[in-house]
Amino acid sequence: MTISARCPALVIAACASGQGKTTVTAALARLHARQGRRVRVFKCGPDYLDPHWHQLASGAPVEQLDLWMTGPEDCAARLHAAAREADLILVEGVMGLFDGADSVADLAEYFGMPVLAVVDAQAMGGTLGAIVHGLKTYRAGLPWAGVLANRVAGERHAQMLRDGLKDGADWLGALPRLAGEGGGPLLPERHLGLVAAHELPDALERLDAAADALAATPLGRMDAAALQCFAVDFAPQPPAVVPPLLAGRTVAVARDAAFAFIYPANIQTLERLGARVVFFSPLAGDRLPACDALWLPGGYPELHAAQIAANATLQQDLRVHVDAGRPVWAECGGMLALAESIALPDGHVQPLWGLLPGRAVLQQRLAGLGPQQLALDAGVLRGHTFHYATLDSAAPVATRSARPGQMPAPGAGEALYRQGSVRASFFHAWFASSPEATAALFTAEAP
Template sequence: MSRCPALVIAAPASGQGKTTVTAALARLHTRQGRRVRVFKCGPDFLDPHWHQLASGAPVHQLDLWMTGAADCAQRLRAAAAEADLLLIEGVMGLFDGEHSVGDLAQRFGIPVLAVVDASAMGGTLGAIVHGLRYYRAGLPWAGVLANRVAGDRHAQMLRDGLADAADWLGALPRVVGDAAGGREPGGLLPERHLGLVAAHELPDALQRLDAVADALAGTPLGRMSAADLQRWAVDFGGTPVGRATITPLLAGRTVAVAADEAFCFIYEANIDTLQQLGARVVRFSPLRDAALPACDALWLPGGYPELHADALAANTAMRDSLQAHVTAGRPVWAECGGMMALLESITLADGRRVPLWGLLPGQATMQRRLAALGPRALRMGTHELRGHTFHYSITDSPAAVCARAQRPDHAGAPDGGEAVYRHGSIHASYFHAWFASSPQATAALLGAEAGP
């Protein structure tokens, strides 16, 4: 049986500190010699960087719509068979969205640890915890961790407000670290416009995690032993089963994947899917390399081309290598930031216009507010590729629109959704795809058959 202690780390809203607590908990138990596997609910590329650093293990997504319930069950079962602790970080609030974190916790019987920013409250914490615990009958429950707490007296006020004292799993202080170098927990894992700064971009990332793990070690939650954790053990079913056989539609082909600071929005499960399709995957850096590696197809994932526009434009050797790839008719699938880099130019938030690779006609313009957010589905013949969109820029391109990735609840809208542009051998869109949702469609985008 795949039985393992597990927690869903959730909150009443975004910005409460879920990622910090999840990463700290993973780091704390990993330091104690336990095998920890972390998952992230929903489409998120950045939080998993921190969780992978904390746990030393791959981090995959769980989403009842995007990845599907069967995929979630298989990943949880396989992880439980090899781990001492599973941690699942939620997204938004516990009950937000049609396929919420609460839905996932209830479906798989995983207890919920609520993280609440208590910096501006006292006894009201009790009302919030009561609501989270009892809003939906039968929700598996672990307790609450109060975050950004001013001190011992504040923590006692919060604890006294709880109807059930057993709900209290401790408090994290407002400032973590020593007196000289302490930081607000929000500053431990810094953010930019699309979310957290990736862990690999900060030379002291592990020290940041150690600081909050040290703080967590002093709480009732952090003091739990392996035996204590068994109170949250979950049975994830029998012997892990393999995934459905994937036809090796990319057998014998090499797929190059851009992977550096400018192109870092990569689901590790997408790499797995490419390999299951039979592809040889090679990573390269458009920022630093002078040429594409030898390849049959190219995937340009999303990221931050706007932060590296000057460097991308200056690497003319790479641009020429990309042009040769396209001229030869070899396929390119470009997502969001990958698509932006292919355009002729980008206008940054400060109004400055920077030239880019110019392989896709049109230009991008950065905005200070979100242009689009939410789940999307791309129909390709009889197949459906699922994923999401999340971007601050807008694109104006005369390239042909061959398809649209649409909201699940507005799939029939003729003018809705994210455009999928086709220009020569290039397919490009703001749509971020979860390859495992349709390996066949993925293979088509990378040249195995006619695209959409």
């Protein structure tokens, strides 16, 4: 019989976005990994980019936790598995601590994980105490660890911040403003989020700088014994039963800098469905591997549009695949790559693969954001949308995604286009939310 697993765990949260949660989480992971501890990091909510930094910092895979998208049972199973092998679990929150219907606070309370609040204190003094008091007491019974002040000017500023706290035990230290080469952000950003760690040759040096700064704080000086004050018992969860609906089928998955938005759990789900998963890189000039179905994930095709279009051999392979009626699931950026062209912000219009009628336009502002669900005949997939591009397509719309708990409505949500054997949408799916619906996407059964 599987028993509970006990492990120190922290939820790194904040009062809003932009406070430095990712930097602190990665710094904590790197600091303890350097000291020989096994660290497992999770990201709360949908995110493809922060996990790159956390995986580099911890040396271990990074998975998602979300009470709605992934579900409490899935969260419980992943946390229990991590606790059995790790010395420390870190969960980076999303947005503010209490934001959303299934907030970071809900997750922390559900599993009894203490909250470490990260607050950008560069333009405040004693007001930090009010913010901390509010975060700590707004919800009775919220597990609490303390506060780490971020972007602090120096010792005098840190003391001013500490003096403003109602409970001195809440103080876990102060971090200075950390900058990368040339004085820019330590973890640089672009549209859709952080630049992925593997794109920066000095990524590990950046994490080491953050870990070194954290090592000088009370939080950073905690050793294995001290971390036990954050220990949590994680209960076992019976494994979900996944029918082998894709047994004997090969699913090809595009994976490179242009098609990088892949949750490891989605690959796991395909494999648990019985599929053989093979990867290929359109940017490297790869041809389409022999396969029964194809997944083109999201990513940054707009940054590599000319290189994608130049792979004429793959384009022909894709046409043969589609003409043979073999399924294609194209997700967000993967859908854009199939379009006829994309208009970039500099005015240049780049032709693309042209398997899906329509022209994409990359905008300067968000065109879609938030949790979504996609109802198919085989089941309801949960997921999300986050994109700056739009697509004007004459392809038939089979259905549309909807907000959690709502029904699809004309003009709302994200269109699911159906062009022959191609199914395409801006919707990002969490495959484990409905293995049956996932299997349908990679067969001929979905609408």
